[in-house]
Amino acid sequence: MFKKLGLLVMLLMVATVATGCSARANASANRVVIFSNADAEAIEVIRETLDSNGFANEYVIQVLGTSELAGRVVAEGTNIEADIVTLSSFHIESNADVFTDFNVKPNSLGGHVPFHSPLLGLEGSLVINTEVLNSANLPVPTSLADLANPIYSGYISIPDLNSSTTGWLFVQALLYNYGQEQGRELLADILTNVGVHFESSGSTPIVKARTGEVAIAFGLRHQGVAAMNDGLPIQVIDVEEGNFILTESVALVNKTTINPNARAMAELLANGTREQLLTYYPTPLFADENVSAQDIARVNFFPYTLTTALLAEHVAFLNSAR
Numbered sequence: 511m512f513k514k515l516g517l518l519v520m521l522l523m524v525a526t527v528a529t530g531c532s533a534r535a536n537a538s539a540n541r542v543v544i545f546s547n548a549d550a551e552a553i554e555v556i557r558e559t560l561d562s563n564g565f566a567n568e569y570v571i572q573v574l575g576t577s578e579l580a581g582r583v584v585a586e587g588t589n590i591e592a593d594i595v596t597l598s599s600f601h602i603e604s605n606a607d608v609f610t611d612f613n614v615k616p617n618s619l620g621g622h623v624p625f626h627s628p629l630l631g632l633e634g635s636l637v638i639n640t641e642v643l644n645s646a647n648l649p650v651p652t653s654l655a656d657l658a659n660p661i662y663s664g665y666i667s668i669p670d671l672n673s674s675t676t677g678w679l680f681v682q683a684l685l686y687n688y689g690q691e692q693g694r695e696l697l698a699d700i701l702t703n704v705g706v707h708f709e710s711s712g713s714t715p716i717v718k719a720r721t722g723e724v725a726i727a728f729g730l731r732h733q734g735v736a737a738m739n740d741g742l743p744i745q746v747i748d749v750e751e752g753n754f755i756l757t758e759s760v761a762l763v764n765k766t767t768i769n770p771n772a773r774a775m776a777e778l779l780a781n782g783t784r785e786q787l788l789t790y791y792p793t794p795l796f797a798d799e800n801v802s803a804q805d806i807a808r809v810n811f812f813p814y815t816l817t818t819a820l821l822a823e824h825v826a827f828l829n830s831a832r
Contacts, residue, residue: 542569542772545592547576548758551790552630556596559783560775568771576601576675583608588764593772596779598675599759600816602626610764613777615784617797620811626759627780631793633755633809634679636747637716637734642725651726653750654683658699665725666700667707667715671828675756676712680728681824682812683751690827697831719744732791752810755793 542565546553553573560569572592574582580601582590587608595602595609602609606625614627636651643650646665651657657666671677684693701708707724709715715727720737727734731753737744762768762776784799794801794809814820 540769540771541567542593542769542775543591544569544571544594544596544775545579545582545590546571546573546596547579547598548573548596548629552596552758552787555783555786555790556779558786559778563778563782565771565775565778569775588766590763593763593765593769594760594776594779595763596629596758596760599626599628599757600818600821602759602761603815604818608764609761610768612762612773613780615780615796619795619797619809620757626761628757628759628795629779629783630787630791631755631757631795631809632676632679632791633731633753633793634676634683634728635731635734635753635808636749637719637727637729637731637737638745638747639719639722639725639743640745641743642719642722646725648725650745651747651749654680654700654728655688655696655751657703657726658696660699660703662726663703664705664707666704666728667709667718667724667726668700668704668728669709669712669715671825673710674712675821676729677828678821678824679754679756681828682754683749683810685824685827686754686810686812687751694827694831697828701832731793735792748808753808754810754812756816757795 546556548556553571556571560566576598579595579597583595583597583601583605603623603626609625611624614624616622618628620628638650642665648661648665651662668680669677671681684697688696707715707718712729713733715724716729716733716737718724719727720742731746734744734746738746760776760779762773784796788799788801792801792805794805
């Protein structure tokens with residue numbers, strides 16, 4: 511009898527464990543999966559927004575590099591594991607069939623698109639090391655065109671568009687303001703001055719400006735501001751050509767059956783994160799945002815939709831000037 515009772519207890523324990531595992535598996539299976547290329551500050555805002563609006567433990571976030579995530583979007587399409595993607599907007603627009611419309615934030619300065627909503631703007635600008643510039647007795651440049659002057663030879667670092675989309679902001683500014691012919695001539699002269707400081711990483715030019723290896727860098731404006739806030743002899747220059755931007759957006763994957771929570775979370779991220787994100791990335795993206803006239807004036811949008819095809823054209827333009 512005791513053997514039978516012991517066996518019964520064991521069976522009940524196994525059944526309880528199995529039921530618990532099954533429940534946890536089902537709960538995990540129902541979680542919304544978010545793939546993102548965002549950096550740590552943006553991921554923290556995403557988590558805080560979701561958790562404070564009743565979605566704690568209802569999602570998982572996987573952070574991937576931009577190229578890896580874009581590659582998965584292209585290769586896997588709507589079969590991608592993610593329910594929600596946050597990614598560079600031009601990658602999303604180049605793969606519009608993977609995503610579906612949802613309630614996006616209105617009044618986008620870059621134009622309304624129903625299947626994605628900008629979360630943050632990465633703004634290009636010049637960043638100078640004032641100590642190095644002064645010690646070399648060089649004037650402060652006020653435009654990208656100034657960098658073609660031979661006096662700056664060896665003092666400039668910029669990112670290579672072949673490997674970093676930060677370099678796209680530089681190329682966009684030249685093409686928008688000077689066109690193909692004059693823009694190519696300016697770029698050729700600038701690249702001569704850049705020399706060995708033509709970098710494969712988008713952040714390396716600003717790192718070199720921070721350490722005093724160069725006097726002038728082109729990179730992401732918020733990284734230059736961070737260097738200023740660290741007390742370094744750094745100054746951000748909003749150039750005459752305007753600061754062009756690349757946005758990162760949230761998009762909802764067009765799955766056969768869309769998790770209702772996924773739609774609700776995508777709409778929450780689109781409409782409920784901008785105020786916090788502006789503290790890290792102070793680039794105005796919507797008409798109703800509380801930013802200064804100077805903030806809006808410095809931002810410039812390229813007149814054509816940014817796509818991977820346009821990126822390839824601009825890479826060819828850059829390479830023709832080398």
